Amino acid sequence: MDSVTQFLLGASISGAILGPRIGAKSLLIGGLVATLPDLDSFIPLDNDIDNMTYHRGFSHSVIVQTIVAPVIALAIGKLVPSTWSHRKLLFLTVWLALITHSLLDSLTTYGTQIFWPLEVGPPVALPAVFIIDPVYTLILFSGIATVFFARKRPGGGFRVNRIMLALSCAYLAAGLVGNTVISSRASADPAFRDMRLHVQPTAFNLLIWQVTGVSDDRLATGLMSLTNSCGVRQLVTAERRKAPRGLNEIPPSVKRLEWFTNGFFSYGEKDGAQTITDLRIGFYPSYAFSFKIAEDSSGRAIPIAPERIRISYEQRAGDLFEKMADTLEGCGGS
Numbered sequence: 330m331d332s333v334t335q336f337l338l339g340a341s342i343s344g345a346i347l348g349p350r351i352g353a354k355s356l357l358i359g360g361l362v363a364t365l366p367d368l369d370s371f372i373p374l375d376n377d378i379d380n381m382t383y384h385r386g387f388s389h390s391v392i393v394q395t396i397v398a399p400v401i402a403l404a405i406g407k408l409v410p411s412t413w414s415h416r417k418l419l420f421l422t423v424w425l426a427l428i429t430h431s432l433l434d435s436l437t438t439y440g441t442q443i444f445w446p447l448e449v450g451p452p453v454a455l456p457a458v459f460i461i462d463p464v465y466t467l468i469l470f471s472g473i474a475t476v477f478f479a480r481k482r483p484g485g486g487f488r489v490n491r492i493m494l495a496l497s498c499a500y501l502a503a504g505l506v507g508n509t510v511i512s513s514r515a516s517a518d519p520a521f522r523d524m525r526l527h528v529q530p531t532a533f534n535l536l537i538w539q540v541t542g543v544s545d546d547r548l549a550t551g552l553m554s555l556t557n558s559c560g561v562r563q564l565v566t567a568e569r570r571k572a573p574r575g576l577n578e579i580p581p582s583v584k585r586l587e588w589f590t591n592g593f594f595s596y597g598e599k600d601g602a603q604t605i606t607d608l609r610i611g612f613y614p615s616y617a618f619s620f621k622i623a624e625d626s627s628g629r630a631i632p633i634a635p636e637r638i639r640i641s642y643e644q645r646a647g648d649l650f651e652k653m654a655d656t657l658e659g660c661g662g663s
Contacts, residue, residue: 337469339363339426341494346422348487353480362426377637378582382589390445394427438529451591456529457504468497511538537653552656563652565613570596575630
């Protein structure tokens with residue numbers, strides 16, 4: 330999720346636990362702690378694929394977070410002495426602010442390497458919310474804002490904050506239910522027969538879901554609605570390449586992207602270059618994460634440092650929102 334939402338989640342948790350004891354400053358403590366895992370995005374790496382796939386790694390591991398939580402709590406106790414008289418709750422707050430960051434990320438498409446350094450498979454991902462969800466964010470913000478504006482009143486708004494935190498959890502639970510329902514429908518749809526499926530909510534809502542299926546040589550993607558039983562809409566099918574052409578050895582970074590996507594990738598060509606594309610964010614043919622990995626020279630593919638192919642928001646969105654509206658409206662149209 331975006332850093333603003335992660336800050337609000339940490340602030341809400343800290344407000345629920347420490348707030349009644351140390352006041353509104355608990356919000357800042359929890360919010361800052363919750364943003365710490367994303368500092369890994371500032372670590373410079375060798376190429377664009379590594380920058381993408383090593384994010385949500387060691388700093389998002391619940392194992393690492395459990396180890397460092399006491400150290401962070403001790404530092405907070407030194408900087409904010411009023412927290413130290415509630416040290417057990419402070420330790421709990423710091424730990425929860427850290428691990429809920431990673432758990433929330435694991436409920437989005439790209440998932441999280443929550444068990445790093447254990448090699449237990451690709452990043453854990455069970456998409457229940459889009460990477461930016463205004464509804465979820467506003468629920469958390471409502472609780473935080475109540476605490477801030479009522480901080481001088483009896484109770485300080487902390488009860489409202491706890492209610493909003495509970496509602497935010499219910500919203501995530503609704504997303505998990507939606508994923509289960511759409512996954513069941515998609516599995517029974519002939520369009521996705523004999524394919525591995527990836528199901529995720531579309532931008533900013535839980536009503537319209539995107540289903541992507543891959544086989545060794547084909548991909549299929551379309552939209553499904555929770556509010557009607559029309560089946561898959563806006564279906565697109567295309568060739569899918571499981572291996573690059575003319576590249577004798579796949580570079581380690583590219584192999585890592587194959588792992589990172591849990592198999593939802595496709596090789597291709599663009600402007601005389603070999604490419605690999607993550608099929609999980611975007612709608613065919615405009616995907617958010619596509620990389621040049623080799624250049625063609627004299628009939629041979631020459632590996633290069635992976636370079637992201639950047640396209641504008643307008644290209645990525647295209648007519649997707651129109652497709653979403655059509656899917657939501659009902660069973661008419663194409």
